[in-house]
Structure formats: structure tokens, C-alpha cells
Amino acid sequence: MSNVNLVTGDSDYLKVTSDRTTKQELDKDAFMNLLVTQMKYQDPLNPMDNQQMMAQLAQFSALEQMTNVAQTVEKQFANGMIGKHVSYQYTDSDTGQTQYLIGKVDYVKINSGETLIGIGDKEIKVKDVKQVLDPAVIQANTSAFELIEKTIQGLTKEKNSQGAEEEVIVEGEVLGVKMKDEQPYLIIGTGEGLIEIDFNNVQNIVDKPTITGRIVTATIKDESGEEQTIQGLAEYIKIKKEGTYVYVDGQFIAFEDIHTIANK
Known part of the structure; x- marks a missing residue:
């Protein structure tokens, strides 16, 4: 299905070109790497306290469980959108332009632990979905989209x-x-x-x-x-x-x- 442009409050048709994405959150992999690095370079004459290490491992375990629960909920939410029309945010990698579009969710897939939604020829993250639309609204305003x-x-x-x-x-x-x-x-x-x-x-x-x-x-x-x-x-x-x-x-x-x- 072809996608229909929907807009942008915000914002958003401003042209921003960037090929880099900044990781704002400390995920479980980064947490484990940090812990391993800390143990690797610890002072052998003054090693990490066992209680401190156990506390950090407990934090890691809790983080991993919360991440797994969040991924499961996200996947269930994504699967529930298959066949429905949604409005979503999409940034063109070539122009850097951010748009708000409307499209029908064709499929859901998991890529490197991340849930992606297939809409036409685009794959987007679940967080970029802004609204699940009522089919009656789409059909009633088809003539507007045709402009x-x-x-x-x-x-x-x-x-x-x-x-x-x-x-x-x-x-x-x-x-x-x-x-x-x-x-x-x-x-x-x-x-x-x-x-x-x-x-x-x-x-x-x-x-x-x-x-x-x-x-x-x-x-x-x-x-x-x-x-x-x-x-x-x-x-x-x-x-x-x-x-x-x-x-x-x-x-x-x-x-x-x-x-x-x-x-x-």
C-alpha cells in the first residue's frame, strides 16, 4: 500500500541531515560491559567488594527482566496493529526530512531484539507510531488525501x-x-x-x-x-x-x- 503524507506539527518538516544516532539510554549490554570493564581494571590489592558486586549483578538482573517484559509488551502491541491504519513519524535517510504519514501495517518483525513495523516499503520503530486510526475517518476523507x-x-x-x-x-x-x-x-x-x-x-x-x-x-x-x-x-x-x-x-x-x- 502506498503511504499518505500526514503532517507534521512539528514539526516538523524542518530539514535536518544526520547519519548518526546517539544512544541516550544505558541498555543491559552496556551495563554488562561496564561491569566487566570495572572488574578487569580493578586494583588486585583492593578488589571490588563482594556485596557491591552482588548488588550490581542484582541491578543487572532486574534491568534484564524489565527489558524482556517491555519487549514482550511492545511486540504484542505491534502485532495488534497488523492490518490497521496508523499515523506515524518517518525520517527520510536521504534528505533528512521528517514527515508524518498514514499507512496500513502489513507485518511485524524482530531485528536484533528491536520490534519493527512494516508499512508499505518502510520499516519503523513502534515508538514512532503516533495514533491508530479509525477506518471510517480514512475513508470519509479520501478526497482530501488525494490532493x-x-x-x-x-x-x-x-x-x-x-x-x-x-x-x-x-x-x-x-x-x-x-x-x-x-x-x-x-x-x-x-x-x-x-x-x-x-x-x-x-x-x-x-x-x-x-x-x-x-x-x-x-x-x-x-x-x-x-x-x-x-x-x-x-x-x-x-x-x-x-x-x-x-x-x-x-x-x-x-x-x-x-x-x-x-x-x-
Whole structure:
């Protein structure tokens, strides 16, 4: 089954590239290695106290039992999700981008003592599952999920410089869907510029976007008044009463400041 993008609060479409994972917890293997190393390098004239060693072995035994219980519970939980739809967090190893997706759990396997869940062509850890979804909710909002990767125009509201709410037209590619009280919201943009559009407020599907998804170059003035060249991907367009703005490289640029538009 193909996976469907769901979003990201948090967070999360920020691009973070890292090939290293840091082990935060002291597992039973590390505990045993630590104990063996401690015995190996102990002072032969002043060896480890027998009671102290027995206490550490007791701690190791308790840790191993708790780990085994946790693994059993985790496996049972994972097996119970087979055939169900879940929302889960997935980090692309190539791009470093973290996404929230929806998919059907196809299988469960144990790899080096770790329980992994198979969803389509992805394998994830149990801890990355965020929610088991109601099939009725998935089917009722299929049309919203079908808009992912398409460019749409939709309406949202935001406060203007006077603090009053006004209607804003947003045009951009749908990156995901977020459910709120069983109502789908389309996710457009990333990082701090992320916008959620109520599915009911979608006005149009844009077949041939002129700017969205293309590389633009603009010249703007920074806080000191000096000209600065900005180049980046046009994630979406925001049309307000005072003008049209394009979200590029984490900031909004006035449409009139753009001087070149190129394909990716």
C-alpha cells in the first residue's frame, strides 16, 4: 500500500541531515560491559567488594527482566496493529526530512531484539507510531488525501497589522493532511511558515502553477537598508489586500521584488 503524507506539527518538516544516532539510554549490554570493564581494571590489592558486586549483578538482573517484559509488551502491541491504519513519524535517510504519514501495517518483525513495523516499503520503530486510526475517518476523507502533491488555492484567515482578522488566499503544493476533530486540514509550506487550510476552504486545483515549486531570485533590503539577493524554492504564494507575497527560504518576499523564475 502506498503511504499518505500526514503532517507534521512539528514539526516538523524542518530539514535536518544526520547519519548518526546517539544512544541516550544505558541498555543491559552496556551495563554488562561496564561491569566487566570495572572488574578487569580493578586494583588486585583492593578488589571490588563482594556485596557491591552482588548488588550490581542484582541491578543487572532486574534491568534484564524489565527489558524482556517491555519487549514482550511492545511486540504484542505491534502485532495488534497488523492490518490497521496508523499515523506515524518517518525520517527520510536521504534528505533528512521528517514527515508524518498514514499507512496500513502489513507485518511485524524482530531485528536484533528491536520490534519493527512494516508499512508499505518502510520499516519503523513502534515508538514512532503516533495514533491508530479509525477506518471510517480514512475513508470519509479520501478526497482530501488525494490532493497531496497537488497545487491548490484555498482560503485562510490571519491578523493584519491592525490586529483584525482578514481573509487570505493561499496557493501552494499540499505536503500533507492533518486531522482535527475528524476534519482534514491541508498542510502547505514548512517550518515557521507552515499553513493549515481547512479542506472545506479549498477553492481551486491549479494545474500549471507559475511560481509555486520553482526557484526564484529576488532582491530585497535588509534591516540596515542594504540590498540582499535571495534565491530559493517558492513554497507558496499568499495574496493579501496589501499585496502578493511568496514564501521563500523561510521568509516572505514581495512579488514585485522577484526578478527571475526558473524550474528546479
